[in-house]
Amino acid sequence: MMAAAMWKETCLIAALVLGCYWNSLSCGFVFDDVSAILDNKDLRPSTPLRNLFLNDFWGTPMSEERSHKSYRPLTVLTFRLNYALSELHAASYHLLNVLLHMVVCVLFLQISHLLLLHRSCSLVAALLFAVHPIHTEAVTGVVGRAELLSSIFLLAAFLTYTKSKGPDHSVVWTPIAVTVLLVAAATLCKEQGITVIGICCIYEVFVAQGFTLPMLTDAILQLLRGKDSLPYSVLQTLLKLIVLIITTLLLVIIRVQVIQSQLPVFTRFDNPAAVSQSPTRQLTFNYLLPVNAWLLLHPSELCCDWTMGTIPLVESMLDVRNLATATFYLLLGLLAFHSLRSSSRSSKIVIMALAWIALPFIPASNLFFPVGFVVAERVLYIPSMGFCILVAHGFEILSHSRNLKKVSWFFMAAILTVHSVKTFNRNWDWESEYTLFTSALKVNKNNAKLWNNVGHALENQNHYEKALKYFLQATRVQPDDIGAHMNVGRTYKNLNRTREAEEAYLTAKSLMPQIIPGKKYATRVAPNHLNVYINLANLIRVNDSRLEEADQLYRQAISMRPDFKQAYISRGELLLKMNKPSEAREAYLRALELDGTNADLWYNLAIVHIEMKDPAEALKNFNQALELNPKHKLALFNSALLMQESGEPRFRPEANRRFLSYVEEEPEDANGYFNLGMLAMDENKNEVAEKWMKKAIALQAGFRSALFNLALLYSQARREVEALPVLDELLHHHPEHVKGLILKGDILMNHKKDTRGARECFEKILQMDPTNVQGKHNLCVVYFEERDLLRAEKCLEETLMLAPHEEYVRRHLNIVRGKMAAMSAAGHGLAPTTGGASLPGDESTLPVSEKNTWKSSMAKSSTKTGEQSKNLESSQSEKRTKSKPSKEMKDIEKKRAAALKRLEEIERILSGD
Secondary structure (H helix, E strand, C coil): CHHHHHHHHHHHHHHHHHHHHHHHHHCCCCCHHHHHHHCCHHHCCCCCHHHHHCECCCCCECCCCCCCCCCCHHHHHHHHHHHHHHCCCHHHHHHHHHHHHHHHHHHHHHHHHHHCCCHHHHHHHHHHHHHCHHHHHHHCCHHHHHHHHHHHHHHHHHHHHCCCECCCCCECHHHHHHHHHHHHHHHHHCHHHHHHHHHHHHHHHHHHCCCCHHHHHHHHHHHHHCCCCCCHHHHHHHHHHHHHHHHHHHHHHHHHHHCCCCCCCCCCCCCHHHHCCCCHHHHHHHHHHHHHHHHHHCCCCCCCCCCCCCCCCCCCCCCCCHHHHHHHHHHHHHHHHHHHHCCCHHHHHHHHHHHHHHHHHHHHCCCCCCCCCCCCHHHHCCHHHHHHHHHHHHHHHHHCCCCCHHHHHHHHHHHHHHHHHHHHHHHHHCCCHHHHHHHHHHHCCCCHHHHHHHHHHHHHCCCHHHHHHHHHHHHHHCCCCHHHHHHHHHHHHHCCCHHHHHHHHHHHHHCCCCCCCCCCCCCCCCHHHHHHHHHHHHHHCCCHHHHHHHHHHHHHHHHHCCCCHHHHHHHHHHHHHCCCHHHHHHHHHHHHHHCCCCHHHHHHHHHHHHHCCCHHHHHHHHHHHHHHCCCCHHHHHHHHHHHHHHCCHHHHHHHHHHHHHHHHHCCCCHHHHHHHHHHHHHCCCHHHHHHHHHHHHHHCCCCHHHHHHHHHHHHHCCCHHHHHHHHHHHHHHCCCCHHHHHHHHHHHHHCCCCHHHHHHHHHHHHHHCCCCHHHHHHHHHHHHHCCCHHHHHHHHHHHHHHCCCCHHHHHHHHHHHHHHHHHHHCCCCCCCCCCCCCCCCHHHCCCCCCCCCCCCCCCCCECCCCCECCCCCCCCCCCCCCCCCHHHHHHHHHHHHHHHHHHHHHHHHHHHC
């Protein structure tokens, strides 16, 4: 019977949870989800699992000062499982959160049955907990999974502990051992999981053993006076409590060791009261307690971010808000006083409800150590359990009154309905960052961070003008907010308003503390604020005359924080631009000391070694980058290009494999296919080369190098007729392409016998560059083909003046003059006639390929409020290819021999005329 009832209650709770939260499946990753999911490398399969236990919740090494010291490896492990199943499909993450919330509700139902007498009242407690709007942040926000998982282990630990008392008041140690393991698991999900030990202690003393405060006081006094000894059952209880306390101490010690005895760095913007003087700090922190209690009681104005100026500081004892603090403590004291003095069932319920409210909230209360927020709705997830027990107990009392029974049921049904609707509607706020932060601004307009985040949401949609209005409003709300001024500067930069951008960055810089040589600023400056130096330097270094000034800014940032990796990266990029590769190399090596597993850094170091003309070392660095990230696109591309450039046949298979991997990652980049084609040409695989060149051209119309090399491929394969339309397309897109004009003129003259078309090609070259020796010489050949020997002679004389050291020009001039003398002696005129002859010479043949530039990238970090600077700059122009290979040289020799043979034949014909 009980099992059937429990099954029905579970189904009811599940249905209600699904009804309230099904629309959360359409929400994306917002707010803290971005850092915890999208930007967290620990979720990626390539990251070793042990990193989950070495890094914080956001993927930052616990050893780094910028770490938030939030150690939740089991929560991150579930994120990683989500990623393995669905990568970054947000709905799967939200679905798991909803299912976990359902599990929490069912476990809480069992605890309610344990504490409340009537099943209907315990069901009311569970239903109220299931639909409470305060839980939206914990359930709909993906990072709230830390609360959900911690709650599951916490509730399981408490339920297990309740079974540690035997029928004869003896200790059952197995449940205690399991409890300890569950508490450890809860703590590895979120730090507040450890507080369940305190709840277990209170349960043991005041519920399981039935002590009241007077009884406990009398027993202690009797023991101290030596008038009485402790009963065996009390000794057993004391032993259990000692085990729990020792467990707590061990877990705390381990936790302190994990954070290396360092508290995280927070600024006055995160938690203004934490850096305030007495009594402002104490008055404000104590006032936050009734604020949190009011959110549980009346969750009508919910906000995703309560930092900065959301709640003004309580700076005086005369502040009227102190009345709320006094009232809160008075009510809490009265409840605790009366419940601790009575052994009634109602008192025990109240004691346990207060324990569930107070103890899990202590880590987030700011009363013992500062935290990085003023109020956070999701930290009320577990305390709300105690609140729901209190409400259900009050409902239980009222419902047993004949006059109030129907009214109590009506009001409870109304509360459940209103909360369900509000929770459902609140989920829509979490659909996107824009909807989330605009909903928060409706509640609070004094939080500059909210204005900034709405601006970020608009900025991500490229609505820079609208974003700028929100960023400027943030600077008005909080004039000393460094991040807001940085956001203004970045937006001005995106709008190409460089002067205003520099002014905004300089304003942000002026708000930074004064530099003291050799002093670190981890306790005074938020790490992301140091990006003001990076952003300002990145802005001014566009001007080549201000490179030294930019370098000074990078060095200034490094002096303030010697482990500031981003400063070394950006400085390395600048030093490359300043043609100081050796210094750039040192900067990247220093960055690698701070983060040796960063594939981008190894890639950048490879680029430096290319600039230093050290391809062997560059290839080693590329390989290291690919070892860390086998899909690093730029490392794949440029390492393959470097292998191709080497001319070593042994590298070609690996270069081909890497280019193939590259095009798998970047299937729309024509450059990858072009270089596959060049590799195939190197290996005389003409059909394969043709396929890749056509693919490159299909993806990028007018692809200069691909069109030229495809035409050249046809020419070398004796498919000159097919080369002409390719050359026409090349010259349509690039009418000044000299080599294309030379190749087209060669084909027209030697294969189509179209001297007029060839002449037009060569004349166009000379219009663009009158000193082009190759074009000039080939035009002379056209004149000779047209039997205009006088013009050919004059043309060759002019060519010889341009290139006096070119023997082939001098030789051809002598041939023409000899021919003219022979014709004059035979009485033939020198006027142009049809037909003609070709002059020999390899120099009239064509280059086989065009060179191109390297793709380059400087890896950068990013921050939410700082400069969004993670970009990989790359030249997508033309790829560097080899110079003339042996096969092409043979083709040139063949052309030279054919031209010489034809000249001899024409000379014989002319001699016979």
